[in-house]
Amino acid sequence: MAENDIISSETRPLLGRGVRLVHNEAQGGWVLLAPERVFKTDPIAVEIVKRCTGEATIAAIVDDLASTYSAPRERILADVTALLRTLADKKLLEI
Amino acid sequence: MTQNGAGNLHKPLGLLAELTHRCPLGCPYCSNPLALEPRAHELDTATWARVFREAASLGVLQVHLSGGEPGARRDLVEITTAARDAGLYTNLITSAVGITNKTLAALADAGLDHVQISIQDSEEKSADHIAGYEGAYAKKRSLAAEVVRLKMPLTVNAVIHRANIERISELVDLALALGASRVEIAHAQYYGWALKNRATLMPTREQVQQAANVVEDLRRRLHGKIVIDAVIPDYYARFPKPCVGGWGHRSLNVAPDGLVLPCHAAQSIPGLEFWSVREHSLTDIWENSPAFNAFRGTAWMQEPCASCPRRDEDFGGCRCQAYALTGDAAATDPVCHLSPNHARVETLAAERDTAPYDYRRM
Ligand code: SF4
Ligand code: SF4
Numbered sequence: 475m476a477e478n479d480i481i482s483s484e485t486r487p488l489l490g491r492g493v494r495l496v497h498n499e500a501q502g503g504w505v506l507l508a509p510e511r512v513f514k515t516d517p518i519a520v521e522i523v524k525r526c527t528g529e530a531t532i533a534a535i536v537d538d539l540a541s542t543y544s545a546p547r548e549r550i551l552a553d554v555t556a557l558l559r560t561l562a563d564k565k566l567l568e569i
Numbered sequence: 570m571t572q573n574g575a576g577n578l579h580k581p582l583g584l585l586a587e588l589t590h591r592c593p594l595g596c597p598y599c600s601n602p603l604a605l606e607p608r609a610h611e612l613d614t615a616t617w618a619r620v621f622r623e624a625a626s627l628g629v630l631q632v633h634l635s636g637g638e639p640g641a642r643r644d645l646v647e648i649t650t651a652a653r654d655a656g657l658y659t660n661l662i663t664s665a666v667g668i669t670n671k672t673l674a675a676l677a678d679a680g681l682d683h684v685q686i687s688i689q690d691s692e693e694k695s696a697d698h699i700a701g702y703e704g705a706y707a708k709k710r711s712l713a714a715e716v717v718r719l720k721m722p723l724t725v726n727a728v729i730h731r732a733n734i735e736r737i738s739e740l741v742d743l744a745l746a747l748g749a750s751r752v753e754i755a756h757a758q759y760y761g762w763a764l765k766n767r768a769t770l771m772p773t774r775e776q777v778q779q780a781a782n783v784v785e786d787l788r789r790r791l792h793g794k795i796v797i798d799a800v801i802p803d804y805y806a807r808f809p810k811p812c813v814g815g816w817g818h819r820s821l822n823v824a825p826d827g828l829v830l831p832c833h834a835a836q837s838i839p840g841l842e843f844w845s846v847r848e849h850s851l852t853d854i855w856e857n858s859p860a861f862n863a864f865r866g867t868a869w870m871q872e873p874c875a876s877c878p879r880r881d882e883d884f885g886g887c888r889c890q891a892y893a894l895t896g897d898a899a900a901t902d903p904v905c906h907l908s909p910n911h912a913r914v915e916t917l918a919a920e921r922d923t924a925p926y927d928y929r930r931m
Contacts, residue, residue, distance in 0.1 A: 500627060
């Protein structure tokens with residue numbers, strides 16, 4: 475899809491207005507909410523989403539997460555790209 | 570990350586807050602009950618605020634501020650603020666008539682997360698005729714533009730029936746032009762006022778088939794540009810829709826007078842005992858109210874549902890429809906082709922007339 479090709483290492487992702495991380499005890503922690511949609515998040519997704527502020531590039535987000543969690547860069551990159559693609563397809567990301 | 574759907578949380582995710590039954594429009598397919606609550610019976614601001622706090626601690630994540638027309642409430646901004654303060658994701662479901670630009674700006678400041686505007690048709694004259702309100706279409710367009718200008722995400726909701734089913738493509742184009750990120754193509758569901766107007770609203774089988782092809786086509790063409798969600802017309806389906814994701818399973822509905830319902834049409838089933846937020850906490854209602862427990866799980870089912878492999882998928886279909894069409898709320902939803910009453914649905918779907926709309930009025 476042409477739209478997704480703009481997800482490159484220099485993209486500075488920003489969560490769309492209407493997409494929000496919410497903490498709810500009864501549901502067991504963080505969930506990502508969007509119009510008529512509820513996403514259960516794992517801890518890594520929460521950390522990715524928190525960094526989508528429109529300031530950091532994808533490359534910087536991946537570096538940051540790789541060093542914070544001492545995880546292999548390629549794995550983090552794959553996670554970040556997959557998550558952002560899902561959000562972009564659903565029109566939940568401003569890029 | 571998984572999208573919640575199969576997840577078995579046993580906690581409600583969504584709460585439909587029917588703030589009022591008052592509405593300036595008269596859509597003949599309105600899902601509100603035929604007996605509408607007058608203003609004097611409506612819950613006050615403080616009670617709604619308490620309901621939202623109780624909802625959040627029960628596990629509810631999203632609140633849909635709906636009606637009637639929620640803009641008919643003078644305290645809509647306070648109500649929205651209270652929902653946000655409770656930590657809920659707030660979705661306004663509006664006809665756009667009765668919400669001024671000034672109110673909208675105040676709602677945006679209060680943290681409103683999402684706006685859904687209904688549009689009756691892509692052609693102005695037809696749209697206003699369906700709504701029973703002159704000037705509704707223009708008002709909707711202008712409020713939609715304002716939502717986008719304020720950078721709030723916009724969904725356009727289009728209820729589909731015989732008068733507009735040939736213009737689904739134009740309706741989606743309109744949603745795109747208005748800057749919506751999501752559009753709902755929702756075939757009318759026949760309870761409440763829609764049941765009353767069924768013979769006038771019901772499309773033909775060929776129209777429904779054609780409409781499905783159009784939606785599929787649009788989805789392919791507009792992937793990544795706009796999300797198209799569709800609600801299928803169940804009179805022509807082989808299997809029923811899964812009733813609210815399971816009765817008392819994922820959502821609840823607070824009516825204007827404070828009664829808590831498993832679904833917006835539940836009061837059409839006689840003999841169910843509903844509890845009110847005026848006397849009970851939301852958690853108590855969710856866990857113990859007789860209406861919520863009436864059709865939870867599968868123990869209440871009859872054949873053919875009781876031994877059907879699909880029973881955990883569609884929950885035997887819609888309870889309100891089972892009652893409306895068979896007189897027994899525990900029967901298999903007759904839109905299911907396995908139902909012994911299925912022939913009745915085919916007969917009803919074929920009944921069409923051109924009687925004028927019986928508009929929803931208080
Ligand atoms: S019983 Fe279920 S499907 Fe039927 S109207 Fe109520 S919620 Fe909707
Ligand atoms: S028989 Fe009941 S459970 Fe089986 S598909 Fe039909 S409605 Fe669903």
